[in-house]
Amino acid sequence: MKLAGLIVQRFMQLILLLIGISFIVFLSMHIAPGDPASIIGGPTASKADIEAIQENLGLNKPILVQYWDYLKGVFSGDLGFSYQTKQSVTEALTERFPNTLNLAIASIIVAVVIGVAAGIISALKHNSLFDALSTMIALGGISIPNFWLGAVLILIFAVNLQWLPVGGLTDPFWTIEGIKQLILPALTLGTGSAAMIARMSRSAMLEVIRADYVRTARAKGVREKSVIMLHCLRNAMIPVITVIGLNFGFLLGGTIITEQVFAINGVGRLMIESIAARDFPMVQGAVLLVATLFVLVNLIVDIVYAFIDPRISYE
Amino acid sequence: MIESILSVNNMVTAFKTSDGLLPAVRGASFSVKKGETLCIVGESGCGKSITALSIMGLLPSNGKVTEGSVMFENKDLLTLKKEDMRSLRGNEISMIFQEPMTALNPVFTVGYQIREPLMIHHRLSKREAHQKGIELLKRVGIPSPASRMNQYPHELSGGMRQRVMIAIALSCNPKLLVADEPTTALDVTIQAQIIDLLNDLKRDFEMSLIMITHDMGVVAEIADRVIVMYAGEIIENGTVSEIFNSPQHPYTRGLLSSVPNVDDPDFHLNPIAGSLPLLNEKISGCRFHPRCPHAMEKCKAVSPVTFEATPTHSARCWLMEDEEVRQHGGQRAGTL
Ligand SMILES: Nc1ncnc2c1ncn2[C@@H]1O[C@H](COP(=O)(O)OP(=O)(O)O)[C@@H](O)[C@H]1O
Ligand SMILES: [Mg+2]
Numbered sequence: 001m002k003l004a005g006l007i008v009q010r011f012m013q014l015i016l017l018l019i020g021i022s023f024i025v026f027l028s029m030h031i032a033p034g035d036p037a038s039i040i041g042g043p044t045a046s047k048a049d050i051e052a053i054q055e056n057l058g059l060n061k062p063i064l065v066q067y068w069d070y071l072k073g074v075f076s077g078d079l080g081f082s083y084q085t086k087q088s089v090t091e092a093l094t095e096r097f098p099n100t101l102n103l104a105i106a107s108i109i110v111a112v113v114i115g116v117a118a119g120i121i122s123a124l125k126h127n128s129l130f131d132a133l134s135t136m137i138a139l140g141g142i143s144i145p146n147f148w149l150g151a152v153l154i155l156i157f158a159v160n161l162q163w164l165p166v167g168g169l170t171d172p173f174w175t176i177e178g179i180k181q182l183i184l185p186a187l188t189l190g191t192g193s194a195a196m197i198a199r200m201s202r203s204a205m206l207e208v209i210r211a212d213y214v215r216t217a218r219a220k221g222v223r224e225k226s227v228i229m230l231h232c233l234r235n236a237m238i239p240v241i242t243v244i245g246l247n248f249g250f251l252l253g254g255t256i257i258t259e260q261v262f263a264i265n266g267v268g269r270l271m272i273e274s275i276a277a278r279d280f281p282m283v284q285g286a287v288l289l290v291a292t293l294f295v296l297v298n299l300i301v302d303i304v305y306a307f308i309d310p311r312i313s314y315e
Numbered sequence: 316m317i318e319s320i321l322s323v324n325n326m327v328t329a330f331k332t333s334d335g336l337l338p339a340v341r342g343a344s345f346s347v348k349k350g351e352t353l354c355i356v357g358e359s360g361c362g363k364s365i366t367a368l369s370i371m372g373l374l375p376s377n378g379k380v381t382e383g384s385v386m387f388e389n390k391d392l393l394t395l396k397k398e399d400m401r402s403l404r405g406n407e408i409s410m411i412f413q414e415p416m417t418a419l420n421p422v423f424t425v426g427y428q429i430r431e432p433l434m435i436h437h438r439l440s441k442r443e444a445h446q447k448g449i450e451l452l453k454r455v456g457i458p459s460p461a462s463r464m465n466q467y468p469h470e471l472s473g474g475m476r477q478r479v480m481i482a483i484a485l486s487c488n489p490k491l492l493v494a495d496e497p498t499t500a501l502d503v504t505i506q507a508q509i510i511d512l513l514n515d516l517k518r519d520f521e522m523s524l525i526m527i528t529h530d531m532g533v534v535a536e537i538a539d540r541v542i543v544m545y546a547g548e549i550i551e552n553g554t555v556s557e558i559f560n561s562p563q564h565p566y567t568r569g570l571l572s573s574v575p576n577v578d579d580p581d582f583h584l585n586p587i588a589g590s591l592p593l594l595n596e597k598i599s600g601c602r603f604h605p606r607c608p609h610a611m612e613k614c615k616a617v618s619p620v621t622f623e624a625t626p627t628h629s630a631r632c633w634l635m636e637d638e639e640v641r642q643h644g645g646q647r648a649g650t651l
Contacts, residue, residue: 212417218373219412220432220483221405234422310467311421 080281100266107190119201141195245301326383357544409484426464553628
């Protein structure tokens, strides 16, 4: 099957990409000002203490050797240990990642439902009041910063109306409480993507409803509902799928601010804390994870693509 | 007399544009008899497709039939409910289009697209529709039809796609097929095959055919009756031999002399000078007079009425008035 070839090819690319990304992250962390050893040692540490710490962490070895050691670890699933907490990085990420994933999935669901629906209605009611309003809101949705939107939503729905919790993501997503906790962060994180998906759906749909094959469908006597939901939508979704995939990738890596605003213990927050503490292994691990997921999501998009667009062949 | 299956009466189709409401079809009247092939000819942009789409109820969203009636078996298609019109389309009246490359939906298999009208109109099961689909593909000359059913349009050549379109259009045994330049986008050899196929099928399926074309060669091959359109008006209407042997309108003569004649080595291509007026252009009198080699003062001032050369042959040209006066002492068919 051609698809199998694609998947193999993409995995090879993924491995190369991981090597590249890990190298860049590794290098930039070492070039950045701030020595982890002195941070770990604290302000009272003597020069000898710091040297001991460096020795202990292998920080005095040549950088390429350090990188080689790290890379070997990566491919065996060992991302090293946190300088700060001594916890295994793999473990820390496994612990935090579900929160980030839940947030990203909830956000993309919000974005797809709102975006696709708004886009299609806009296109079908081209130049109507709904179209104008949704275009305006979409424009706003793209430009509103997450921290501001998050704060406003908290103020309205958590502080004033007290419908939803202020923050935290402690209950599992399949419970009512868990869903309540997800709503505001998902809206905050998903609005930008909803806006992008809405714009793409609208323009794709506008193009498709003028297509010759749509006229053919009507000439065949196909019911209007099927003309829109089958003949149009199936074609219009092809470019939209790409935007959805890309956005999901962005959402996974873009949870930092939202996690911070809503006090969610996810990978994003872990990343901020680790950067502040010069906790190299933790930052590297987190960035690698996000990058890997981004590539994986794109692979999935390509596969979905092959299913809805028969013209695509991976030869 | 054979009865008409379709009769279009004084139909006006206009488009809402930034220049206001502009008529693209200006009072068209014609009819198609049972089993007859009617060709609509004229330069690109003269309103042929819009005439066909008006009949089908498939006009672009800014277009509307503002006057007249389209009678199909005692029903006025223009006043029919949307749902009733939908159940006629693809069932009793079918249409095929100019661009086989874009007329089929790229994300559905040939099989899906041919089963669709059968399942909608004839309420066949998927399996029955599939079987019928294979038969239809075979009938329109597609080799190994069963495996074609599972292919997507992009896997087929232009000629094959047009055959698929024809199979889809004929799937429910329509009484009338409207073909809008079905061969224009195809290679010359494929064109001839498709025309032959349509001719055969028309006989087999005992249907009437409206064939739109700007190719007089196609007309000669397939038409029983011909209407010539110019700038939204029907300017001549006659049997195929009348149109070819005694064309009345200077525009029709122009069209005929712009067809290459392979039998005559001395023949010169002689296209009509000038070009079709734009929809928003205001023209007094006869709409053809700016391009007409025989234009008289009267042509610039007054729009010509319809004159009959024979009971089956009429045209809108003031030149015929003189002839009629000379020959029959003036015998008008009245204004249109
Ligand atoms: N959607 C539209 N809006 C405005 N004008 C249109 C539209 N569609 C077609 N027209 C105009 O109507 C006229 C007739 O077009 P058409 O019937 O397609 O010509 P043809 O004889 O080549 O098939 C042309 O002048 C064309 O520009
Ligand atoms: Mg046309």
